[in-house]
Amino acid sequence: MATDHLGDIGDVEIRTLMPARDLTRELEEWLVDGLVAALPSLEMRRLFDNRRDMFRQADLVTVATDTSSGTAVGALSSKWSVLPSGEPFLHVLTQFIGERYQRGITFPRSWGSHFAALQHSRRNFPSLIVLKTYNPTAYCAMGAFTRVPDVTIYPKPAGSPGQQDPAAQRLAEQVAQVIAGGYVFDPGTGVIKEAGVPPDLYPALPESSNKAVNDYFAATTRPGDRVLCMLRVPTTEAANTILSAFGLTPVSESAVPHA
Numbered sequence: 001m002a003t004d005h006l007g008d009i010g011d012v013e014i015r016t017l018m019p020a021r022d023l024t025r026e027l028e029e030w031l032v033d034g035l036v037a038a039l040p041s042l043e044m045r046r047l048f049d050n051r052r053d054m055f056r057q058a059d060l061v062t063v064a065t066d067t068s069s070g071t072a073v074g075a076l077s078s079k080w081s082v083l084p085s086g087e088p089f090l091h092v093l094t095q096f097i098g099e100r101y102q103r104g105i106t107f108p109r110s111w112g113s114h115f116a117a118l119q120h121s122r123r124n125f126p127s128l129i130v131l132k133t134y135n136p137t138a139y140c141a142m143g144a145f146t147r148v149p150d151v152t153i154y155p156k157p158a159g160s161p162g163q164q165d166p167a168a169q170r171l172a173e174q175v176a177q178v179i180a181g182g183y184v185f186d187p188g189t190g191v192i193k194e195a196g197v198p199p200d201l202y203p204a205l206p207e208s209s210n211k212a213v214n215d216y217f218a219a220t221t222r223p224g225d226r227v228l229c230m231l232r233v234p235t236t237e238a239a240n241t242i243l244s245a246f247g248l249t250p251v252s253e254s255a256v257p258h259a
Helices: 023-039 044-050 106-120 136-147 165-181 210-218 236-245
Strands: 002-005 011-017 060-066 070-081 088-097 128-133 150-156 228-232
Touching: 002 236, 011 106, 011 165, 023 044, 023 060, 023 070, 023 088, 060 106, 070 106, 070 165, 088 106, 128 136, 128 165, 136 150, 136 228, 150 165, 165 228
Parallel strands: 088 128
Antiparallel strands: 002 011, 011 060, 060 070, 070 088, 128 228, 150 228
């Protein structure tokens, strides 16, 4: 468990729970109510009217709590899925940080807690991490891991839409079939058509600090679409570099599932 000190905003406590064991109805409602209040610019109530699976079907949920108010201000959830080949990958179901906390360290602390919990799970560190998003900032947060040698991200915003690595496109098609099989997927751009529920969750396309990423999302998506993002962590060395950045214990070669 970790605590972020954010001055006049208050302290934020980070904890990770296992929904199968810990997610009571009362806890779920507390989490939903907190996120609705923490993100007033988004249609969060309508999201949760349709999507409780991001908590109920998750293997892990990392929660950020403002200790002064006792309300939830962030959530990161994930579950393990399997490719048709039998190879595992980590599907990030949601990652939300309240508007007042987005420029602090709550987001990286949440991922640190999440990775720590994964280390104690049967699966350990994922070699493939995926999420669907309409938010360029979420893409950039994932892309930050590509500073580690050998770590790659799909889709790449550089160049014209459709100019992606062929191997990455083939893998993306397999992943999309598993996590969004009922939707039209364009492997050339990474866009899953009309996969967002509700389609107007965001009042407008969010902007990150990376103009190339913003331009890519603007060129390839429409409201209601989602971009399938995949982070490849192909080696134990790369996984250990990421873990070390969070102050976590390195893993052994046999402990890293390869996707």
